[in-house]
Amino acid sequence: MLRLTYLLAKRGPQVALVLAVLAVAAFGAAGWTATHPPTTDVTDRQNVQGASLEFASNATVTENTSLYETGTVLTDPAVFPRDAPVLRVTPRVHSANASFASVTQSVSLVYTASRREETFWTHTVPLATRSADDAKSLATPVTVDTERVREDLATYRSDVGDAGTVSVAVRTNATYRVGGYTGQLTGSAPLTFGEDWYDAGASGDSRTHDTPYTRTVTVPSAHLVPPSALGGAGVAFLLGAVAVLAWYRAYRPSLAAVTEELHRHRYDEWISAGFVPSVGDEHVVDVATLEALVDVAIDTDSRVIYDPSTGRYTVLTEAARYRYSASRETSEN
Template sequence: MTDGLTLRLKYLCGRYWRLLVPVLVLLSAIAFAGAAAGVTSDAQPQQTTVETDSMTVETTLSTEATVTGNTTLYEQNDTLTNLPVYLRSATPEVRLIAVTTTPPDRTVSVTQQIVLRLSATRNGEVFWRDSRVLAADSTNVTNGSTQTTATLDVQQLARERLAEVRAETGNVGTVRVEVETIAVYQTDAYSGRTSAATPVRVTERAYELETPQRDQQTNVTTEQQTAAGGAGGAGPLSVSNGPALRDLGAGLGGFVALGLAALVWLTSRRIGDFDTFRQRYERVRYAEWISRGSVPATGRHARVPVETLVDLVDIAIDSEKRVIYDVSKGVYAVVDENLMYEFRENNDGDMNEFGFVPITEPTESGSTEKTSSDDGAETAAAADSWFDADTEPPDHDSDASPDDGS
């Protein structure tokens, strides 16, 4: 930390300690209270939800067709599986396969069926529907899966039932065909339902299905368990416990705030007379704007008193002048044409800007100002106690150049 920054911090402590100390003490009290409350709450038993068992049931609907018609695209008796489109002339029938899988470690009662649904809609609303079960079976599944198969004669469906419905509805609505498989399962602990469906679009030459289709249902058993020492179960002081780290951080923050409050208070006590310290602080801070010299007699200039050295430095900056420090008179002045702005030291006019006894110089009346060596030693010691080697005393030669004062 630089000397200038150290001096600045001392100045802030001395000026604002009456505000900083209570605020820091209050912050430390809040931090300690938060840490104590967190430790107390974390130590209480926490109720957590624990999964003790689960069962997943999945139903899949797929299709396959055997080539039985005349075609040059496929070999006879080839099996086509889950194609996006089947040719009616090559595969007039399609097999619908529903498979439901269950956990192999338990017995599950499954009722499964494959249903053909027809409906007529207009503007998205159904005004007629019909359904027919193509296949259904019930079984107790012990090996993890059950399968149900149904055969749909698409050629017959298109020529008969579908043609009849389209003829009756005409342009009134749109006829839709859908195949759905539904599985209802049950165990001692769980029950549920899965379903998978695909639309069937029948054209003059082909029919389309979107397979495979899947649906899954998971059943879970949970219970409430008590975890001692918070949700982490490792106690409030565990380093892996988030709330514990939060409480530890709050406690450390409280100690830091309390330590800063003590430091600010001790610094302010060490400063003592703040007005004297402030004057010396301003001398060091604005040393680059101050030069030693002789202030002219006030009879030749209109004298304008200034309350503080800071105000005088501002005047010098605004008028592009320098502040002249007359060691013999203890006067700081800015001369601007016929005006002389000056600041006079009230309580320590027998010291120069760094707290040392000035060199004996003749006054305007011809008398000589004398300062004992004992007083100079005491003053120098006081200066050292104020700044703790933050600054170095300048050359005391009154004829030194202006740069020597900075």
């Protein structure tokens, strides 16, 4: 506290100026933070439209077996028995949002020969094509004679031999317009055959359309000081500057007195209270400050004697008497 008093008594206006500058900086930072919050860009999806292509298949048993009776309709089973030879495949394209402005779907039976996953021969048999306007979905059912396909597949495999493998699938291509977008879907239902069964696996397709829209939003940040805190700091600095100036003008103590008190506190271990009788001035040396007198005491390995009756500090040596008078320094200042 004594050091603070000394600083304010000596540099009060400068301290007030520093506090005022800090107040202005705090107010400026609060204003900038309030008008420039942290932001991030957020992308919204507008006019979202979805389209999908799915397959459904069924076949009717034509002969009684130990497993099925005649006329039993099998819908998407794990396998179809050979006793249900006519396969009905229904590809359906569907819009998840708005209706299709227009949609066209083509279904074909496609034979392919490939070697090492590279196709070198393709034979396409068109089955059906349908179109529609302003529709939520479009189905294009087709029938496949699996016994005929089984025979054709055996012929093609015989002709290809060990040059590659031959496969067959029901393939669907759909093109559409929806919500201002144009798209295409492709699906396939591969046919596989065993001695007494066949299978129609299905692989559909889907697609989503949207229009991205980017906007800037304000986000909270844990790294920035809130404007209210900065404003509060500015007010505190400003009040501090006003208080320092008011104290400096109205209550500032004598700088010499504060200096003496500070030195007395700092060198208290070197000072002893006592009474020094008056002598002539022949061997008396007056020093300017208490700090200088303490230096003499340190250099001569002596004590500083303080006489409360006269307010003087004295160092007694064989050569001279060194003294410092607080009242003298006060009157000079």
